[in-house]
Amino acid sequence: MEEIYNGLYQVQEELAEIEKETMVAAVCNQSGKVQFIVQLMHNKEGQFAAFFHKTVREYQHRIKAEDTIVAIAETEEDLAEIEGLRKGIQILFVPLDFIPKSQKETLRNLGITRKRKKLYPLILSLNDSKLLSRNIKGAEVTFCKKVVDWLTQEGNLALLAATTKPTENNTLSKITYHTKKKESVYEQGDILQFEEELTYEEFIGYKGEKPHLYVPELTLYRAKKGIQLSTSESFEIRLMLSPTHFYGKDEKDGPQYILIIAFGMEIALIEPMDTLDPKFIQNTLIEFYKDVPMTPKKWMTKGVFAPFLKDYLDPVMEFFKTPFEISSEDSVIDTYTFDHFFHLITSDDPYYDFDDYDDYEDLEDFDLSEELREFRDFHEEAKRAPFVEKELEEFQNAMIAAVKFLAKNSKATTNELKKHLKENEVRKEMIAAVFQELDDLGYSFPNLT
Known part of the structure; x- marks a missing residue:
């Protein structure tokens, strides 16, 4: 991890000399196979963010999530939920207070916090299906080191900044990396054509039948x-x-x-x-x-x-x-x-x-959903007390008749409701229970006679 952290600080310093604030490219081997996709964003104040992706699919996943955030996110819950569908590795430079305890401990053990930096690298795995702990681990550490090693090789950042953004959909600028020579080459117009569009089902993680x-x-x-x-x-x-x-x-x-x-x-x-x-x-x-x-x-x-x-x-x-x-x-x-x-x-x-x-709970008007909650709770009690099941069923039917009548006759008086219930052969005792329930729920009649 020490090499990754030190390499990220080196990249941050070198980016200060580069005017282009956003850059992204696919780094491929000589046969055209994607080795990784890297995206960097920075500004003159030293703020720095990066995304590393192993595959085009991972990159598409993250981009689709971010497009979806712009299109439909309305609440913090929407935002968090859609972010939970992203893939790849995300790196942000943030104040130490924003670093989780586990990563802060690593930074301290490596002596990085003693350097009194204003910002520190926060490295998150977006691939973790559980978002409670998102530290990179195992093969992800090796992958991050591979990308950081490439970024810190002489000339590669300038090469990345020189790439142009393709105008076609489903394409990325392509940098060819010669692994034996450890040299990277980019010629203007080199692009990587994506595979087919990422489907909605693949984006949300559904693999079942139609x-x-x-x-x-x-x-x-x-x-x-x-x-x-x-x-x-x-x-x-x-x-x-x-x-x-x-x-x-x-x-x-x-x-x-x-x-x-x-x-x-x-x-x-x-x-x-x-x-x-x-x-x-x-x-x-x-x-x-x-x-x-x-x-x-x-x-x-x-x-x-x-x-x-x-x-x-x-x-x-x-x-x-x-x-x-x-x-x-x-x-x-x-x-x-x-x-x-x-x-x-x-x-x-x-x-x-x-x-x-x-x-x-302090709603001024009678709320049908509140009545239904009480109705549901009463029904649940009935399941636990079979010896009163018949009487409870009678009460439930009376309440349904009352609610149905009131839904159609919002200005009905108590006498009109009583008459309706009697016509439906509801016993006097049950009519009293219905009115007591409506009173408890805060329903008020326009005529209390």
Whole structure:
């Protein structure tokens, strides 16, 4: 590591004499095979960033991620999630306070911190599927040394600065390195033509089959038959990288994901996923319909995984005749941070012991999503108490009838609701329980007679 750090400082010093602030090229052997791709960015204040890539695919991966950030990132969570899909090695010169403890210890052991530098190299592996520890290791150390050795060879930085940016898509300037002579050659116009375009599926890391319906039709018909209410609300569904990439001590290999459903002002469902599993996603939506037997005006999604999610949920959405779109509308899910998500998937009592959720409990108007949360919680209690199952089922049906009536008659009086429930053969005791529940939820009638 000492050779890498010292070489990076040498590159930083030499860049001060070069006016060109951004340069990138593919360094190939005499047969045209890519040895590495290097990109440098610097300014006169000594700020310096570099990216090292082993292959064209790695480079394409990072560029696509950065283009996606510009196109769709709206929150810090969007930014972190898309950055988590990059590949390669990233190096930044930053103040010592920004260096993680593990790398700071290495710098101290090598005596580099005693030199009182203003900025120190922060070296990150973007290839680590878990973003909790991103130090380079093993073959990555050898690779970094190879690139730094080339950069510090006499004349190579000037050669890199002399390359021109190709005007064609999927191309890079090409420098040919003669390994035996240890000489690099660049002739104006030398370019490397990329392989085929990086596909969206490869970018997000999906290698499975094309979308189709995984849920048996009988299961779909049963779920559809159980739908008891339609609402004018829109529901959100989102597929994201799991916050375990950014918090916690989960040591599982490979990326992990979360599937989130939200409506109103709350997260209604959050399911951790170890892989991009379309079958699991479709079945999760069906289970949601069983627990919350209502259909929204439309479903919405957004984010870097939105095209994937839409492709694999469209067969289910078509069966339920519900529009499903990738939306640019404001998102309830965007109001939650990775801290919120981490809490929701790790807490034993996620809805009631997180202080920040108090912000969502003081809503002035009656919120259908709040009622559904209470309905869902009540339903869960019923599962744990089978001896009162019949009475609970009666109460649930009464609540559904009340909510359905109020959704269509927002200015209904208490007497009108009572009359509607009696017409639906709801017992007097259950009508009282329904009104008590509505009162607890903060629903106010225009006429209290």
